Amino acid sequence: MKQLYTKWGRELNPEHILEEYPRPLLVRESYINLNGRWEYAFTKTFRRPEMFEGTILVPFSPESILSGVGRQLKPDEYLWYRCSFSVSLQILRESAQHRLLHFGAVDQSCVVYINGREAVRHTGGYLPFQADITDLLIEGENELAVVVKDLSDTSYHARGKQKLKRGGMFYTAQGGIWQTVWMEDVPKNHITELIAEPDFDAGRVKMTVKSEKPSDMQIQIYPARMQLREEQNKGMSYREEQMNKSPTQDPLICVEGTSNKPIEIMLPEVHPWTCEAPYLYYFTVKMEKDVAQSYFAMRTFTVEKDKGGIPRICLNHQVQFQKGVLDQGYWPDGLYTAPSDEALIFDIQSMKDMGFNMIRKHIKIEPQRWYYHCDRLGMVVWQDMVNGGGQYRSWFVTYAATVLSWRNVKVKDGFTRLLARQEKAGRLEFIREMKETVRLLKGHPSIAAWVIFNEGWGQFQASKMTEILRNEDNTRLIDQASGWFDQGGGNLQSIHNYFFKLRIRPEEHRATVLSEFGGYSMRKEGHSACLTQYGYGIFTDERLLNKAYRKLERDVEKLIPKGLCASVYTQLSDVEEEVNGIFTYDREVQKIQNSEAMGK
Incomplete structure (x- = not known):
């Protein structure tokens, strides 16, 4: 099979890999992107390798040319990853923050270790998962290791169009980390989920802010922000206002309530979302020491x-x-x-x-x-x-x-x-x-x-x-x-x-x-x-x-x-x-x- 490149692949900068904020429905200012060069090794047994084989560009799977590896992870193998990151425990403790580690997707099953201690294990190659790694951290340099097993189409797990023997309507199987790996610092009692359920006919939205324990909170809803589009010689490029910046407009509405309890909010004006005019309402939630942003649209x-x-x-x-x-x-x-x-x-x-x-x-x-x-x-x-x-x-x-x-x-x-x-x-x-x-x-x-x-x-x-x-x-x-x-x-x-x-x-x-x-x-x-x-x-x-x-x-x-x-x-x-x-x-x-x- 001939190796093809997209123009974006040819222009890829290994020092800046998919750095955009990965979770648009729950945005915080705290964001530590771990994409980049990690060490990797293939093993036949579930035993950490003594030596790593080289570097892999995360989050590209080892089968892809952009990963720098170009090798199939087979069902009878394990793929090991390793990288390091720095932490100031003093700053974390003084600010009473917890460190969360996020994986966008790892295909199919994996175990994650921090400094040699298990942090989380997960099966499901298409879904995100996270772990609170605060208690596993040490001062200064910390080691993050991941081991992956991918049975691909030899088992019943979700696999999409992947096939070890590609051909026709089925394509090259890929495994390992394939979406952004990142961290954030949050208060112990933090916002875990923002749920906005629009009721188009009634002109209202039901908001539920999930947290570990109920807390007082404030919700501010803002009108849509300008999206700027620039034509280029080939294709399109977009510049958009970053969602984690403070809104420049005054809020349409401001309500107070308690987390974990739904709040029904009547909108003073309803702008329908359509394909021709995709109007989005942005909102900010402030709960104790935590602040998060999201958006919703009025449509049915x-x-x-x-x-x-x-x-x-x-x-x-x-x-x-x-x-x-x-x-x-x-x-x-x-x-x-x-x-x-x-x-x-x-x-x-x-x-x-x-x-x-x-x-x-x-x-x-x-x-x-x-x-x-x-x-x-x-x-x-x-x-x-x-x-x-x-x-x-x-x-x-x-x-x-x-x-x-x-x-x-x-x-x-x-x-x-x-x-x-x-x-x-x-x-x-x-x-x-x-x-x-x-x-x-x-x-x-x-x-x-x-x-x-x-x-x-x-x-x-x-x-x-x-x-x-x-x-x-x-x-x-x-x-x-x-x-x-x-x-x-x-x-x-x-x-x-x-x-x-x-x-x-x-x-x-x-x-x-x-x-x-x-x-x-x-x-x-x-x-x-x-x-x-x-x-x-x-x-x-x-x-x-x-x-x-x-x-x-x-x-x-x-x-x-x-x-x-x-x-x-x-x-x-x-x-x-x-x-x-x-x-x-x-x-x-x-x-x-x-x-x-x-x-x-």
Whole structure:
């Protein structure tokens, strides 16, 4: 496979790696970024190595070229990391502060040590975790060590599109630390979570400030702040007011209350969040010695019947056709980890410029900054749960399922062996991680829908999962089973179609969506990672590719009056062999142009 680089990867400065504040929904001034060069070693046993092999650039996984390693972490190995940081215990004690250590994501299981003593262990390669390491610290230099085990697709753990033997629609497996590692200092009784639940119809927001013990607090809500956008020769760059700076405007409202108790706040003025005007309310919470900032938006996503009795997706009770694109979140130089914040922005803004108003984030959880950019740029998100389970049986979940779906043959999802969900531990883990995913991301106003299962990969008891998910969040739409093995629940009848003539059969209560289609492929010499190519319809001429895409767009548009409510084109960029992207894998060439540029 040819190694490709994005422009952001080529320009990477190892001394300044992903330094932006990683948690936009709970921002403090205290922020110590630990990204950078760490030591690493591979071992065959769970024993700390006597010698480390070299340096790795965290948070890039060892399989990525940007890590400086370029080596696969195998299921029978352990990956060890080590770095050091300085601490003044005197200052911590005098200020009565606690030191928290955060990991954005480590794939799959890990144990974290501070000065040789265990601080925390975690399993779940897509979710963040933290530890209070105050009692493990010493004066001066401290050692942080992490050991990682990644079973990849040899176990039932969540894995997304990762596969040790990549090919086709499955991509290079990556492991280890792949999101920002950072620390912050907080008071002993500090804000642990900020929950803002907007009630669009009532013009109010319910605020809950979580803390270890109830304390008096003050909440100040501010209007949206200016976002500055600069055009450059290629792509976009953005300068934005830092969220951890004091707001320059006077607050719209100021309320007092007690942490751990919900407070309902009526807004003096309601500015709806839309794709065209993504208005955000920022707020500051002061509780004892702790101060944190966050934001929310006033909007609601619903399914409502139009004048003809057809269920439609609505934003703020206005019918919105959600024109979406599938996004795998893979990068040729960083794999799961984007080389920079600007790279994340480029993908989102480029899709807006293409005329899309929605991105389906495909079986991957991004760093929270990706969702923050969708919030502030006005891009609707459908968020997939990350799939897991045993080895998938392609003859059943791909080939047979495609034909059965086209013929509208319903198949129950109780066949745990055929759907690769035999292990009870794996089913329980999926439920736990589904709940954690919702709790992590539900504060982002851009998220319109949760997608539980995709094409039967590790699917089980979808109706029960829908009930569990609804209890976690009843404010968003649910796509119970994207593609096939539909059990009739959720808010969406979710169809995949790559091979047949487009058609729909609208239902009485659920909105009908084309949640995957297209996938037209074209290999671009010099910008393709593989000689082989995978996709749905192969083109060698860019003009013919665009002509076919325009026709497909028109075919979709004809279905909207008949009841189609959303579409998701496959896909945003090429990934390895799968060269059906609007952009090439390196984001250097835009193969499909927007309608205005090409002319309809």
